Amino acid sequence: MDNLLDIRGLSVDFRSARGRIKALRNISLGVRRNRILGIVGESGSGKSTVLWSILGLLAGNAEVTAGEILFEDRDMLDLSRREMRARRGEDISVVFQDPMTSQIPVLSYARQMRDILYRRDTSAAEKRRQAVEIMGKVGIPDPEARVDQFPHQFSGGMRQRAGIGMALMTGPKLLLADEPTTALDVTMEAQIIHLLQELQRELEATVVVVSHNLGLIAELCDDVAVMYAGEVVETGEVRAIFHNARHPYTRALLECDPARVEGRSRRLPIIPGEIPGLIDPPKACVFADRCQKVMEICHREVPPEAVRPDGGIARCHLLEGPGHDPSWPPPNDV
Ligand code: ATP
Ligand code: SF4
Ligand code: MG
Numbered sequence: 197m198d199n200l201l202d203i204r205g206l207s208v209d210f211r212s213a214r215g216r217i218k219a220l221r222n223i224s225l226g227v228r229r230n231r232i233l234g235i236v237g238e239s240g241s242g243k244s245t246v247l248w249s250i251l252g253l254l255a256g257n258a259e260v261t262a263g264e265i266l267f268e269d270r271d272m273l274d275l276s277r278r279e280m281r282a283r284r285g286e287d288i289s290v291v292f293q294d295p296m297t298s299q300i301p302v303l304s305y306a307r308q309m310r311d312i313l314y315r316r317d318t319s320a321a322e323k324r325r326q327a328v329e330i331m332g333k334v335g336i337p338d339p340e341a342r343v344d345q346f347p348h349q350f351s352g353g354m355r356q357r358a359g360i361g362m363a364l365m366t367g368p369k370l371l372l373a374d375e376p377t378t379a380l381d382v383t384m385e386a387q388i389i390h391l392l393q394e395l396q397r398e399l400e401a402t403v404v405v406v407s408h409n410l411g412l413i414a415e416l417c418d419d420v421a422v423m424y425a426g427e428v429v430e431t432g433e434v435r436a437i438f439h440n441a442r443h444p445y446t447r448a449l450l451e452c453d454p455a456r457v458e459g460r461s462r463r464l465p466i467i468p469g470e471i472p473g474l475i476d477p478p479k480a481c482v483f484a485d486r487c488q489k490v491m492e493i494c495h496r497e498v499p500p501e502a503v504r505p506d507g508g509i510a511r512c513h514l515l516e517g518p519g520h521d522p523s524w525p526p527p528n529d530v
Contacts (some may be wrong), residue, residue, distance in 0.1 A: 200370060200402045201227040201250065203381070206263030208254065210246055215475040219245045221427045222262070225421050227370070232396055232403040234413035234434070235450070237423030240471050241396045243406040248425075249373050251290060252280040265283040267370070270527075285315060289363040291373040295355040299347040305331065305358055306343040312365045326365065334361040335391060348452060353384035360391065364399065371396075373405040385409075389416050410449065414438055422446045425471050425482045432508025442502065442525050445483045481513065 208220040220242045235243045248254045250265055252272060255379050265272040267283070275283065292298035300308055309327035310320060324343070331339035334357040347355055356376065363371055373392070377385040393416055396403050407413055413420055413434065420437050422430040422445065430443040441447045448467045469486035472478055479485070481494040493513050502515035515518030 198229045199226040200229040200268065201404075202264075202266040203227075203246070203250075203409060204264045206246075206249060206265065206267065206279035207261045207318040208242075208249055208347075209259050209261055210255065211257045211259065212475075217474045219258075219426050219474055220249070220476055221426045221477065223423075225428055227402055227404055228419060229238065229402055230396075230400050231314070232405060232416055233394075234406070234420045235404065235406045235423060236410060236413050238471055239408070239475075240425070241423040242426045243423055244374055247374050247404065247406060248525070250372060251284055252277075253284075282315070286366050287368055287371045288372065289366065289368040291356075291360050291363045291371065291376045293375040294379045295347065295352075295359040296379075299355065299359065300360075301347055303402065304344050304346055305362075309343070309362055309365055312362060327361075330361040330364055331358065333395070334358065334364070335387075336361070344488065352380055353387060356380060356384070356388055357391065360388075360395070364401075366394065367399070369402060371401050371403045371526045373408055374402065376405065377407075377409070385412070392416060399446075422449065425477060426474055427482050427511070429483065429512075430504075430510040432510075433506045436504065436506035437508070440505075440525065442504060442515055443483075443512050444487045444489050444514070446510075447525065448486075448488075480513075489514055489521075489524070491519050 203223060206220055206223050210217040210219055223246070235246060237243055245254070249260065252275070260273055272280065272283070306324055306327050309330070310323040313326065316323070328339045328343050331343050336342050336354060336357055350358060376392070377388050379526065380388060395401070405416060405521065407416040417434050420432065420434050421428050422443065424445050427446045428452055430437065430441065430446045437446060438450065441450055467486055472485060474483065476486055480497050481499050484490050484494040487494065491513060499511045499513045500516045501509045501511050503509055514521045514524040
């Protein structure tokens with residue numbers, strides 16, 4: 197399979213006064229070229245830590261204890277700081293959740309966008325021309341005038357458009373977005389989703405988007421990775437996962453999603469219990485404490501990786517090995 201990015205066996209700890217927080221444990225994930233991958237999971241499952249690991253921008257108390265992040269077959273974890281910065285500037289860029297905190301309030305967009313191109317040996321006029329062009333591309337009206345404005349002069353949706361424009365200035369191969377629509381209302385959110393989709397197609401970029409919002413994942417993404425408490429529990433093509441989720445956690449998430457139960461009178465199910473502590477995470481199945489299908493083996497042995505028909509994987513004893521249950525998964529009733 198043609199992957200632009202391959203994360204293999206990645207483990208990341210955060211040092212804390214209470215001990216090491218094992219935020220990512222042995223995760224593997226392929227990102228197909230020219231596709232949009234969504235990473236979904238509850239708060240604290242490690243979604244942002246995956247993105248920051250790819251960017252080489254983990255917090256100072258983080259330690260990568262194992263694994264590789266192969267970008268075009270080169271391990272990003274082996275790059276020097278300088279090489280990493282260059283990659284980040286040119287090949288990989290990021291759209292943040294809240295443009296108000298990621299954009300510089302005292303600099304106009306023209307200036308911020310010019311600064312992004314500081315490595316390019318082109319004139320200031322040419323950089324400005326590119327800034328205007330990209331502002332037009334992301335749907336900012338009258339870009340020639342508005343490029344000279346400051347972030348506070350833009351509405352929330354326009355700011356996020358500009359944020360996407362800034363991320364695209366260098367023509368990156370890989371665009372990362374961490375909850376890009378969380379700060380927006382539903383209408384703006386839909387517009388930003390369509391914009392990302394159009395741009396991805398036009399620019400043939402590869403995109404990884406992190407979101408809590410399954411509706412966004414369903415609409416925007418080609419592939420999805422479901423994370424739970426620092427592990428990837430299921431991956432696959434979006435449509436296949438939505439119609440045939442195999443991991444009990446993915447199924448529980450889909451049942452929780454308002455978009456899936458719209459128009460129905462039943463109350464939204466909630467997944468009882470909490471995400472386990474990451475200082476001393478469960479040794480076997482990470483979802484065992486909350487799983488309705490839990491068996492004795494689930495507390496004892498790490499679940500095997502079962503391959504899904506669409507090429508993805510799911511990690512659950514029900515699917516393979518001594519815990520295999522041929523009646524699982526049940527037909528979809530959601
Ligand atoms: P959310 O949906 O809330 O953004 P997330 O899935 O992005 O959550 P992460 O931010 O990746 O989750 O965090 C994963 C785990 O690592 C959490 O338990 C979090 O508290 C912990 N963590 C993240 N950054 C740090 C840090 N700098 N120091 C200590 N712990 C951290
Ligand atoms: Fe549930 Fe066991 Fe599967 Fe874990 S391995 S998700 S506890 S059935
Ligand atoms: Mg996050």
